[in-house]
Amino acid sequence: MIVLSVCNHKGGTGKTTSVIHIASALGLSGRRVLVLDLDPQGFLSRTLDVDEPPPEESVLALFDPNLDPRRIQARELSGFDLIPSTSRLTKFMRSLNKPTDVLWVRETIEALKPNYDAIMFDTAAAVTVYSLNALVASQHVVIPVLPEYQGVVGAEQTFQTTSLVRDRLNPNLQTRSMLFTQVDARKRIHQTYQQYIRRKYGNYAMESVVRTSTSLAEAHDNGTTVFDHDPTTRGARDYANATDELLRRIEKGFDVPGPPETSGDATDVPEPSELKVSS
Ligand SMILES: Nc1ncnc2c1ncn2[C@@H]1O[C@H](COP(=O)(O)OP(=O)(O)OP(=O)(O)O)[C@@H](O)[C@H]1O
Ligand SMILES: [Mg+2]
Numbered sequence: 001m002i003v004l005s006v007c008n009h010k011g012g013t014g015k016t017t018s019v020i021h022i023a024s025a026l027g028l029s030g031r032r033v034l035v036l037d038l039d040p041q042g043f044l045s046r047t048l049d050v051d052e053p054p055p056e057e058s059v060l061a062l063f064d065p066n067l068d069p070r071r072i073q074a075r076e077l078s079g080f081d082l083i084p085s086t087s088r089l090t091k092f093m094r095s096l097n098k099p100t101d102v103l104w105v106r107e108t109i110e111a112l113k114p115n116y117d118a119i120m121f122d123t124a125a126a127v128t129v130y131s132l133n134a135l136v137a138s139q140h141v142v143i144p145v146l147p148e149y150q151g152v153v154g155a156e157q158t159f160q161t162t163s164l165v166r167d168r169l170n171p172n173l174q175t176r177s178m179l180f181t182q183v184d185a186r187k188r189i190h191q192t193y194q195q196y197i198r199r200k201y202g203n204y205a206m207e208s209v210v211r212t213s214t215s216l217a218e219a220h221d222n223g224t225t226v227f228d229h230d231p232t233t234r235g236a237r238d239y240a241n242a243t244d245e246l247l248r249r250i251e252k253g254f255d256v257p258g259p260p261e262t263s264g265d266a267t268d269v270p271e272p273s274e275l276k277v278s279s
Pocket of ligand 1: 010012013016017018123124125181182183210211212213214217220
């Protein structure tokens with residue numbers, strides 16, 4: 001059983017695209033996969049042309065004690081099931097203000113686990129009670145990193161959040177994987193920031209990268225996945241490779257304290273702002 005969050009506090013780093021395509025790749029390998037869209041803006045649900053469901057069939061049922069998560073009818077999509085988001089999450093967030101409100105999802109997904117081999121969370125680009133719930137419930141985290149200044153700062157903040165969550169709330173957080181997305185080999189800045197992250201975070205950075213791919217953007221526009229759209233394209237190959245590597249990392253469970261250069265604490269690397277070069 002794999003429980004995995006995709007998280008980066010910075011927007012537009014490829015979280016939703018990564019959730020959709022890692023979930024699809026896992027589904028293609030025969031696993032039963034459930035995706036939970038915990039972004040109140042519901043871009044994942046909208047990207048896949050899934051209408052906003054009534055609240056009791058949305059992820060709200062995981063947080064509202066008046067709703068029963070066992071009664072949610074997940075939508076069957078190509079390769080995975082989805083419990084969509086609802087715009088009501090935003091308003092409901094105001095009632096989730098107790099420290100224990102970060103534990104809802106960990107408890108409520110227990111009822112869903114028997115039907116699936118993997119459960120994945122898409123999260124919003126912010127530290128909210130919903131993204132914290134995802135991290136507290138997960139054994140694994142993927143941090144998609146856009147190798148540009150803001151994307152890298154967001155990824156580093158997210159990495160710190162995952163350390164806090166692991167130390168204080170979720171000792172079961174076993175692996176963290178930084179996945180470079182939207183990589184353009186022609187941009188020097190992308191190479192510079194990839195080197196920076198690899199040097200500072202060592203094995204936390206995945207070897208596979210997801211390059212910029214018009215097929216991913218087109219699939220996005222057509223409400224489908226790149227595996228359905230055209231499985232021979234660069235986007236499909238990159239996400240298939242990234243998913244294979246992710247499964248190997250999950251099997252190894254390598255997130256153990258290492259030397260500074262692999263623990264995110266290296267001191268001899270410059271700050272991201274010092275790396276700014278023209279692209
Ligand atoms: N590898 C890629 N190649 C080309 N376009 C991409 C790639 N990855 C993502 N995109 C595009 O970049 C945009 C942002 O991606 P996505 O929605 O996955 O990011 P996000 O981190 O979920 O954003 P948000 O923080 O707003 O939820 C989308 O239009 C998507 O189609
Ligand atoms: Mg998103």
